[in-house]
Amino acid sequence: xxxxxxxxxxxNEMLTGLLLDDAVSDGDVEDAxxxxxxxxxxxxxxxxxxxxxxxxxxFSICGFGVEIIAQQDLEELTATSSADLxxxxxxxxxxxxTRHRSMARFCAKNPKSxxxxxxxxxxxxxxxxxxxETVLFENVQVHSLWDDDFPKRMAAQRALxxxxxxxxxxRN
Numbered sequence: 001x002x003x004x005x006x007x008x009x010x011x012n013e014m015l016t017g018l019l020l021d022d023a024v025s026d027g028d029v030e031d032a033x034x035x036x037x038x039x040x041x042x043x044x045x046x047x048x049x050x051x052x053x054x055x056x057x058x059f060s061i062c063g064f065g066v067e068i069i070a071q072q073d074l075e076e077l078t079a080t081s082s083a084d085l086x087x088x089x090x091x092x093x094x095x096x097x098t099r100h101r102s103m104a105r106f107c108a109k110n111p112k113s114x115x116x117x118x119x120x121x122x123x124x125x126x127x128x129x130x131x132x133e134t135v136l137f138e139n140v141q142v143h144s145l146w147d148d149d150f151p152k153r154m155a156a157q158r159a160l161x162x163x164x165x166x167x168x169x170x171r172n
Contacts, residue, residue, distance in 0.1 A: 052099045068102035078133045103127050108134045
């Protein structure tokens with residue numbers, strides 16, 4: 001089909017250009033992945049200092065080793081391993097470290113927020129205000145969305161969003 005529109009030399013040059021573009025794109029992706037890995041390692045190294053890593057809403061790092069303080073400290077937290085809070089217990093806030101207490105204070109003062117604490121041992125806990133209680137959700141499990149099929153799923157979702165709607169089904 002290519003021979004029909006252009007001579008063999010032009011076709012080979014076009015194919016070489018496309019292959020080169022693809023190779024550059026793959027290199028750019030690898031560079032971006034290496035940069036991201038380096039940034040994550042650097043930020044995680046900051047977590048070795050007691051306190052939390054403070055990030056802005058756009059995830060720019062504002063500080064590390066931070067402790068959030070409040071005029072009136074929290075005495076207790078409600079700890080639970082269940083999402084519905086049916087099984088919970090009261091725990092003294094000062095039985096947890098700086099990161100947990102800081103995040104609990106933040107969530108108590110910002111009721112629509114949710115905070116995550118990743119401990120040195122790998123445990124993940126979430127904190128949030130539920131009614132008048134600051135709740136500590138223990139044993140939070142994280143599942144990876146990134147696997148070999150992830151790019152295909154994302155492309156399929158984008159294609160569904162771009163697909164035109166059938167106007168006959170829209171009602172006024």
